[in-house]
Amino acid sequence: MNPLWQARLTLPTRLALAAEEALEPYAVGLSRFEARPDGSLWQVEALFDGMPPADLLEPFAREGGLLVRQVAERDWVALSQSELPPITAGRFHLHGSHDARHPLAHMHDLLVDAGQAFGTGRHETTRGCLLMLDRLARHRIRPRRLLDLGCGSGVLALAAARAWRRRVTASDIDPVAVRVARENARLNGEQARLRCFVAPGLQGRHFRDGTRYDLILANILARPLVDLAPALARRLAPGGRLVLSGLLVAQEPAVVNAYRRGGLKLAGRLRLQGWSTLLLERGRNPEGDVQAAVRGRLALAGRPRFSFAGPR
16 A cells, blocks of 8 residues: 555635645545634645645645645544544534534434545535435425435435434445445444445436435535436426535536426525535426426527536
């Protein structure tokens, strides 16, 4: 195994978000912390399996401080555990094995350690999804068929299973993520409610039954969210709800428009530190949805395709 290297950038908020997006495909670990209490300056820390590419860091190094150093893997694991305090998002309480459970019985206590798969609940996108799930549960929304697409470590699938006491289908393109999600389900006593498997998007044998879901969660990135819009819209049941995240506020129009063309409407949004979580709904009249989708496609005919805001 290559030695681990850490890059630490100190940047203003806008550039910190851009750096996080640029580094994410190359890093094996990524985190962001406030460097100033007013949120005007952030530290972005990325862990690489080997020396990080200089051309990747250089554009951001010109705008702020940069520290690159080699670290021992065992030190990184210990550090990651100690620097991940418990978080609360609505009635969801996430903590590592080194922290105690929440003392209040009405809280949804979830044990999620830092590991190989994306998702500890501490990023604004995951936290936004948890807050949106809590909002739906408080409004007595009662989905029967639930899907977490791109489940990562299984945080959102576990949260949904705990909030509604329903079985949740959870899939990811990464076999490591699926393995971690299954282990997290076992640690939280939810293995009977989580059905985890490897699948690219909505393809593969597990999706051949054509099930339409009452609630779909997809915390990925703006570009794949747009690409998946037709398939996800088809898989949403009448009256169903879709929670999307992994996108910047500036990318909202492109994502929302893609799903409007599938007959869905924007029902709510949460914005946290420049990141957005969207709630979309399908009406209970499928024929009306189809007509709306056709009108949307006709209105867009001949127009140039959208472009993404931000450094995708």
